[in-house]
Amino acid sequence: MVRVGVMGATGNAEGELTRLLLGHPGVETMALVSRSRVGTEAGAVFPNLRGLGHVLEDAGALADCRAVFLAMPHGEAMTVAPALLAAGIVVVDLGADYRLRDPEVYREWYGKEHASPGMLPQAVYGLPEFHRSELRDAHLVAAPGCYPTAALLGALPLVAAGAVDPRTVIVDAGSGVSGAGRSSAGEYQFAEVNENFRAYRPGLHRHTPEMEQELSRAAGRQVRITFTPHLVPMTRGILATIYGQLTGGHRTEDLLDIFKNRYAGEPFVRVLEGLPETKAVAGSNFCHLSARVDRRTGRALVFVAIDNLGKGAAGQAVQAFNLAFGFPETTGLERPGVYP
Amino acid sequence: MVRVGVMGATGNAEGELTRLLLGHPGVETMALVSRSRVGTEAGAVFPNLRGLGHVLEDAGALADCRAVFLAMPHGEAMTVAPALLAAGIVVVDLGADYRLRDPEVYREWYGKEHASPGMLPQAVYGLPEFHRSELRDAHLVAAPGCYPTAALLGALPLVAAGAVDPRTVIVDAGSGVSGAGRSSAGEYQFAEVNENFRAYRPGLHRHTPEMEQELSRAAGRQVRITFTPHLVPMTRGILATIYGQLTGGHRTEDLLDIFKNRYAGEPFVRVLEGLPETKAVAGSNFCHLSARVDRRTGRALVFVAIDNLGKGAAGQAVQAFNLAFGFPETTGLERPGVYP
């Protein structure tokens, strides 16, 4: 039984994390830490917790924790993590600060210097399907972004198998609005998002270098991809549609076999014959995935559905936490999604 | 550890029931029984179960079950339940067949004779907050309808306390579309439901006599109410707004006190100072409730939010099952809702 903390506890990913940790049999107690709303009842921030008695605390409450989840705006976790690590606390960062191994790439995409580049070598990219063994010993987990989780689960097996030319990879994805956080920016008002579909930051989204880092690792050379995120009028869910030129005469069955072999035994990745849909994984840590060959053009198409707050954020963070603490990997995450 | 069955296993409430029972530590194995789709993978019916290995079975699979949940069109459970009961199996019926104690009222509202009126005396109306002790011994549970659950949790305490004249009760409620089942009727197509709000069957909805039966019991005399359901463009959730003329000079605080006293110790009913919202309870068995006095007109207003598939159907059925089998009442139901 472990006492854990959640720091920066007022956003959507934090809410989901809190929900998951409340149902985690290995979590003894939980500190919900907020810098701006200390003393507030958690139910005032997350209406699903109303009446359950949780209260937001200050950072002092982290002292006895053995693990702390950081869910803060980018640039802030790297100012907080070193002290926690020095105190022997395992850090699972849901933000971007420790995902990029090269501080130069961090600067290029985030526009500032990394505050604790010395920690980068020990950070483990928290995608269990590709970094499981490192996660078992991890003290600093950099949980992947929501888009990269979907994109990498779909693209890595084909790139690693040499089935797709990595230079031709295009990731076209759509996300529910919860990924944008809970800021009150006008662009996420109901009346402006509902009945609307649009792309944003094409070619410029900060999740791009994460994808390239991991794909380059699999390809054995530097890979650059095109990534285009879209805003879908829904709350939760990401569907990534991934394109790549086939290197040979693969058929749909061949691609599905690559995925089935790669993910055999994986507790959360389901390779489907049919096409995935985001609603089937909402509220869960599952990933639904399928693939097709477009024979007329020689392209592979991969379709990956996750819950952006689940496998794309809080669920995956708990999965990494389970690995780091020796809990069965699925602890607290077994439930299927909420449907419909 | 109990083996349970779910019969009629292809609708929304059944899907939710399956999800909840999969996470119930007292359930050993589960038979999913369908008359029309035997042999189908459950994931083909409930996409959230894709890849998890459950298969729909025929009624033979119920033989070893100690409890069977019936989720069938009205009029069918009453042809199936007697044999199950005779075999010593506890029956939890999510449909309407055993909710009305008077077969005459059944005929009036459902337009047919009751097929097993002899079973009605032993049926327990499965609203734990008002029938808990009977549920502990129940062999036949008639789980309440979704609207009556919300309406009764809001109206019964005020009627029982004599604070509201029962003849003036109006229940105005809105429900998400999942309550309408999974039929393919055109009226529930996305393009016709989305961005739409409308009333249906005002004064004629079959959930009316359930409400009147329980309110009459509390009032000590026959009560007739007006009930107007509305279709809200959302998937899950019911909000009931209940009106009633106050019998005295009650203030808002007085009403809240009545509710707080009545529901003190209830594990799933939360009396809020603020107003409830359906999203806060989605995916859960919780009920959020509040009240206001409109002093200018001397009326009480009560607001009750539940998940129509949770506390309004599957969750409540599991709660009754827990009581009937001696499990802690909250087993498998502790988790807060999924938000946002």
Place this chain on the structure above:
Amino acid sequence: MVRVGVMGATGNAEGELTRLLLGHPGVETMALVSRSRVGTEAGAVFPNLRGLGHVLEDAGALADCRAVFLAMPHGEAMTVAPALLAAGIVVVDLGADYRLRDPEVYREWYGKEHASPGMLPQAVYGLPEFHRSELRDAHLVAAPGCYPTAALLGALPLVAAGAVDPRTVIVDAGSGVSGAGRSSAGEYQFAEVNENFRAYRPGLHRHTPEMEQELSRAAGRQVRITFTPHLVPMTRGILATIYGQLTGGHRTEDLLDIFKNRYAGEPFVRVLEGLPETKAVAGSNFCHLSARVDRRTGRALVFVAIDNLGKGAAGQAVQAFNLAFGFPETTGLERPGVYP
């Protein structure tokens, strides 16, 4: 051909007004006046106007206008209207400042003194179905609120006919989010509104006294009602469900006859046999209305659907403008709603 102005031109009602006036054959030119965003392309505020060349101007542009529509936060129109009126400009105010004839009532509900009470006697409440003749001579039109439009079109005929006891009237209504304006308040974020249904300000909404003023006028005595607004997860539309105790043994047909007689010849009010739905009137100036008698309880139920931005705001304002300027009343408003 008339030059018109729209002042306060950045909210949802103003956007709809602009759209309607662009298609109005009697409008020669239009000044879009904003205090905060002068010089901005209108398309930056209203994306449907992108590329059409309209630019927000300052108040000087109102000088040559013969009519000015005011769409400003309450309390601001009454500081601006007197000068416009003095300059001989017809004012159509979409806000609340001139709706209440009694400045005392204004103070009670709006918490401040009225700034130009001397103008109130000349203000005409802009509900054409009940104030048509006064509107033909009006210089100052107080366009009704969105909820009152629906509530009054449904309740006035029954109260005026003596079919319903006015003291028993309850207005329960649900609105799309666009009625809340375009403020960036967190409570109207997509992720918090979508899949959510809740009441707000029960018994306290500022549209209450408007309803009471007009109902009192019809009843010939002071009437107090209960009004409960709800937020529906959709962008446009209001459905009002109105309850009242019948004074006699009316049947549904009797109520429908009262409405059909009252609204015979009305260009925008349709009395339906079936129940209305908001989607059928979205984007239009139409009102769909029906009624039912709940014989078991002796209550009348009236259902009224409008587009809150159409008949509930901009459309009705244009209808009043047409009357004031002698245009055929339906000019620019003939088109049916956008469906689906």
Place this chain on the structure above:
Amino acid sequence: MVRVGVMGATGNAEGELTRLLLGHPGVETMALVSRSRVGTEAGAVFPNLRGLGHVLEDAGALADCRAVFLAMPHGEAMTVAPALLAAGIVVVDLGADYRLRDPEVYREWYGKEHASPGMLPQAVYGLPEFHRSELRDAHLVAAPGCYPTAALLGALPLVAAGAVDPRTVIVDAGSGVSGAGRSSAGEYQFAEVNENFRAYRPGLHRHTPEMEQELSRAAGRQVRITFTPHLVPMTRGILATIYGQLTGGHRTEDLLDIFKNRYAGEPFVRVLEGLPETKAVAGSNFCHLSARVDRRTGRALVFVAIDNLGKGAAGQAVQAFNLAFGFPETTGLERPGVYP
């Protein structure tokens, strides 16, 4: 003034067509022809027309029409159009039957022989921006599919200008549900579409050969593309995101210039600096379009938003009708979209 007919008048595109033709000053009278629902009030099919007095008629009502719009399931228009044409009636077909010039391609994608291949040479592909002069003399207009309208408006200028290698074109698009028609198939139920995002028929959608036909014409050689449609949880709108490898060192400004030059003077195509969104064009005949260069990968990205029922179906059909009858091209189509 022209009398027109709409045949097959019960689907979403027909509803939109009816709405537009009702507001068209050049349309004298309109016959709404349905084979299955003769005598039905149009308002029973299209709730926005309730109470307006239109009734569905049989095919005899087409006799006096000078133009007939066909909106029928594919394969049916080609059995009806020849007789109409022989009677001197201009036919605007909103379906697929006359879009493909090569009956062989028709057979390949639609799985049957073309019933009137002799008519194909006179059919004009009804995309005014690329076939305007032929449309002025057209007797048989094949209005483009919704996806091809968006894809071609975005891709043709770049392919024609040689800026993009046509073999690398990928069209990734998302559509609202109204494009799927009004069938009662379970897959379009609200509860299953809402909060869901998924791809369908990747590489197999029947709109693919239309795109290839027109792109091949622009490229001067046979072009094959990958087209992946997605279902977006909204009613109206298509956003196409188009990828293609640049042939040179183009910058974003270069692409925007190509579009601005190509569409200068086009009444309905707006080239935006910012990114388009479907909501801005909902209910209108406008197309909003923009482009970006992803310099890191040398790809062009084009973003195109239309209303699938407007510019993607009914609006464009009216635009072609205007050209064929010598009305100003924008007649009845001038209004901006309904926002929000």
